[in-house]
Amino acid sequence: MAASVLVIDDDSTVRDSVVAYLDDCDYEMMSADSAQSALSVLENETPDAVICDLKMPGMNGIQLLEKLSESHPGLPVIVVSGAGVMDDVVRALRLGAADFLVKPILDLEVLVHALRKALNHQALERENRAYRDHLEATNRELKLGLDELRADQQAGRQAQLRMLPEPLTVKGVACEHRLQPSLMLSGDFLDFIEVDEDRLAFYIADVSGHGASSAFVTVLLKNLTYRLKRNFQRGSSDDVVMPEVVLSRINNELLASELDKHLTIFYGLLTLSTGELSYSVGGHFPMPVLIGSGGARFLEGRGMPVGLFKEAQYECTSMDLPDDFRLMLFSDGILEIIDEPSLNDKESKLLAMASQSEGNLDSFWSIAGVAGHEEVPDDIAVATVSRGGL
Structure with missing residues (x-):
């Protein structure tokens, strides 16, 4: 024209x-x-x-x-x-x-x-x-979308935090935890489960990725372990007291969910009267640290991540814990804030910090400087299971 x-x-x-x-x-x-x-x-x-x-x-x-x-x-x-x-x-x-x-x-x-x-x-x-008008309109829509996403993230985070356990003490065994959340909704989770009067189960898990789908897996995990405990109390299944079977059950449910998510997990069962610890490892890293009168060391064990392979097999390891002990469990986010050049160096530093803290959660939090990292790239979860005074 x-x-x-x-x-x-x-x-x-x-x-x-x-x-x-x-x-x-x-x-x-x-x-x-x-x-x-x-x-x-x-x-x-x-x-x-x-x-x-x-x-x-x-x-x-x-x-x-x-x-x-x-x-x-x-x-x-x-x-x-x-x-x-x-x-x-x-x-x-x-x-x-x-x-x-x-x-x-x-x-x-x-x-x-x-x-x-x-x-x-x-x-x-x-x-x-x-173009400016379009860009401003797009920015407004993006801001609204980010605000909604932020609200969803916050709601998901609050729901996730409400699922975490309260501190627990059973027959002299104390269970505590602390969690430093990352900027994004993540999949770190842990729990303490009173199976019966003489057995205590506990686990720490880290779901792959971030976002709502990762957080949803923690809901699935919480629901499954609750069902296993309920089935045990009803006398219909002993799965909850067999760590390797628990991991197999989680593996099967994750694969069946088709969420394209996997997790690493350490699942332990402590018999309170004897001090026997049975545990199974599903690719979890770093391994828990056991602190006793003889010093501090990583527990031994290995296994495949959970939710990746249908044919995955998991093993159960048993050991006797001393009368006085501190068992510290970590998510891998703790390694992100340890300023060492190699993974082996990070593990060594982690072991030294756990030993220095003598298994005290508040002391470890201070030594590791977790509170000073307000914007961490991944959740940092630490749990302790302890008995006696070192």
């Missing part, structure tokens, strides 16, 4: 020649012999550009520009001025004129070039304005 141009000049010869030339260049032409007449035209139609003489009787070009800058902002105006009125040209440019030409215009192609440049600039301004 051809651009429309309004020519304003009190000299009919100049005005008609410009209109005729631009009409031959396929512009839609309008004309006015004064600024006042031009304003009347502009009340009914808005051209794409204006060519305006500065020196006209009555309202001059400067006064017209002042009105156009208010009533038609962004309308490109090319001013035409005779020699010797450069002060008016400067004022016109400050008022937003797109270009100026000096009379007489001997080659009207110069005017065509100026007109094309002004129209192209106007089109570019419109595109930029549309």
Whole structure:
């Protein structure tokens, strides 16, 4: 579609020649012999550009520009001025004129070039304005989406925290935990389970990835272990007291859920009367640290992650714990904040910090400087199961 141009000049010869030339260049032409007449035209139609003489009787070009800058902002105006009125040209440019030409215009192609440049600039301004509007609208939608996501994350985090256990003491064995959440909803989880009067189960797990799907797996985990305990109390299943079977059950349920999630887990069962600990490992790292009178050491064990392979097999390891002991369980987020170059160095540092803390959760939290890392990349979960005083 051809651009429309309004020519304003009190000299009919100049005005008609410009209109005729631009009409031959396929512009839609309008004309006015004064600024006042031009304003009347502009009340009914808005051209794409204006060519305006500065020196006209009555309202001059400067006064017209002042009105156009208010009533038609962004309308490109090319001013035409005779020699010797450069002060008016400067004022016109400050008022937003797109270009100026000096009379007489001997080659009207110069005017065509100026007109094309002004129209192209106007089109570019419109595109930029549309892009800015689109970008602002997109940013508003993104902010709303982020606010909703943040609210969902917070709600999911609160639901997840409510599922965590309260501190527990059974026959002199104390169970505690602390969790430093990451910025994103994550899948670190732990629990203490009173199986019966003489047995205590506990586990720490780390679900792969972040977000709602990872958090949902912790709900599945909590629900499964609750069902296993209930079945045991009803006498329908002994699975909950067999660590390797618990891991197999979790493995099967995760695969059946088709959530495309897996987890690492350490699951232990402590017989309170004898001090026997039975446990099974599903790819969990780092291993728990056992602290006793003889020092601190990592428990031994290995196994495949849970929820990856249908044919995964899990083993059960048994050992006798001393009368006085501290067992510390960690999620792998603790390794993220240990400033050591290699994984072996991080493990060594972790063992040293656990030993220095003597298994005291508050002391370890301080030694490791967990509280000083407000924005951790992954959840940091630490649980302790202890008896006696070292």
